[in-house]
Amino acid sequence: MELLAEYGLFLAKIATVVVAIAIVVTLIVNVAQRKKQHKGELRVTNLSEEYKEMQEEVAVAFLEPHEQKAWHKEQKKKRKQEAKEAKARAKRGERAAPGKSKVYVLDFKGSMDAHEVGSLREEVTAVLAVAKPQDEVLVRLESPGGVVHGYGLAASQLQRLRERNIPLTVAVDKVAASGGYMMACVANKIVAAPFAILGSIGVVAQIPNFNRLLKRNDIDIELHTAGQYKRTLTLLGENTDEGREKFREDLNETHQLFKAFVHEMRPSLDIDAVATGEHWYGIQAKEKGLVDEVSTSDDLLLTLMKQHDVVSIRFAQRKKLMDRFTGSAAKSAEGVLLRLWQRGQKPLL
Template sequence: MEWVAEYTMFLAKAFTFVVVVFLIVALVASIKARNKREEGTLTVVRLNDQLLRMTEKLEHSVLSKPVLKSLIKSRKAKAKAREKSTETGKRVFVLNFDGDIKASALDHLRHEVTAVLELATDKDEIVVKLESGGGMVHAYGLAASQLVRIREAGVPLTVCIDKVAASGGYMMACIGTRILAAPFAILGSIGVVAQMPNFNRLLKKHDVDYEMLTAGEYKRTLTLFGENTEKGREKFQEDLENIHRLFKSFVGQYRPQLDVAAVATGEIWFGNEAVEMALADEITTSDQYISRMVHEADVFEVHYVLRKRLQDKLSAGVSVTIDRLLLTWISRFHNQRFW
């Protein structure tokens, strides 16, 4: 049985060697991937074709053969006539923005806007399906700037809100030539909020000194661990008021029909109320509007997709799991509402 032990030891050494080689190769590949600028892929789906495929499937199940045959013949004749036509009809480009607190979807939106503006004219239309409860000021400021590019290019911009466009989300929505909202979509929250805990008393209780050195009177106003002063609080509040003033000015610039003073209170309004307050122009869902456009124009849904690395996928999965667990815990043990 001595040969079995020797063979087992050989296999163990061989396995160890393979694992080491694999780790080295993976490390080298990871370093190259970091140094290499990642490029995404632009995918374009013609929604007219997508709807036609679904319609044809339903027709084959429901209609009689003579009726179906006549319908197919008529449809082919219209398609042939359209192919022979030299006129370019209206085109609608559909973009999606599903915003989180960091406006992460900005990475896709900026490329999609750049690509579409290379082709779109003032005869076309860009539809943005927007969902966001807001987030970081600087991130949503840049995201809003992407939609400003569309307005400045003279291309009609329609913003569809099915669920929520609040705070930074509404900052983006207000740029639209038209704002369409579902009946119970949430709009507004034109305000600024900031909050943080302070552990200074806890540190003092345990005889822990905390020192922070700054150059500039207001380099730091409120801190997590230092002893906050009334002067620091006043400056922090002043900064918030300034951001709010800029927010109101921005909304008023792109939506002059809106009484900014009446709605810039941090409150939210549902779809029908939002139309009454001029926060939105029409009550309809994105599905209704796009289905209508499919019968009037060539409609293309545009996505810019970045290939995610394995570590990014794993970290994103862990983050989503933690968020769901926290939300479940809070909703179970605390009777609170979430917007």
């Protein structure tokens, strides 16, 4: 028994040391993260070069083994010569000749709360810092909409490009509805896949009320407010006709703002005809004037690569350790909520 007691004490000491080390390591990591000024990093990828490499890789695959060997040898020699010439130009103080104009590609896959706007803000700022007058921006957009203030801010980020006279194209392969379309309509040109979903220029809100259930169980709810319309509809209290009317007024006001914004961005639209809350597929959306061209983003990129250098700009946010564990569960829950909503509702703002 004495031996077991000593062994248990030894294990307890070891566990204490391990826990202490873990705490120290965690503190060091947290301090290091706090010292970093940025909450993420900007990733730049040359999509034109990637496509060119893919072309070459496929072409070489059809060559005979001895031909492949000769091709790789020639490419190695060519790259070595190019590097030598670049080094010589640098020594002479010569600047490289200006290349093709650039197309900066941003990706926005929006959630209901539009939290991705944080990354979009950084990406737009990065583009504005380097873009030349001849450059363009392509946003590959996918979103069924969400909260008004979130998507309003996202649309405002794209407006920064438009205000600087940088040609902006939005490509929609799957869905840009409601808040998603609020973003898309900022573009000078909207391109949509044939069966992409667009439109849903409307506002929707629903709220459950448990007041009758609480009354049946003799549970009272007290709600105190300062301001006549501080609360219109509630989850637990008894809703009034006056509160319902005010709630509907607020929805209508938001809808009018939405319509005015879309009409300002695309004045040729018959706004009253398309702002019914309905959504349309790409081909139908073109007939309605909601989009300018029917095509996939892939074909659009291939066309742009013929005359431009196409570069992807992506701001990757650093996640805290706890967020890495909880983020996946939150994303799954959001997906379930969105699917349940969309079974009976159109994409929402």
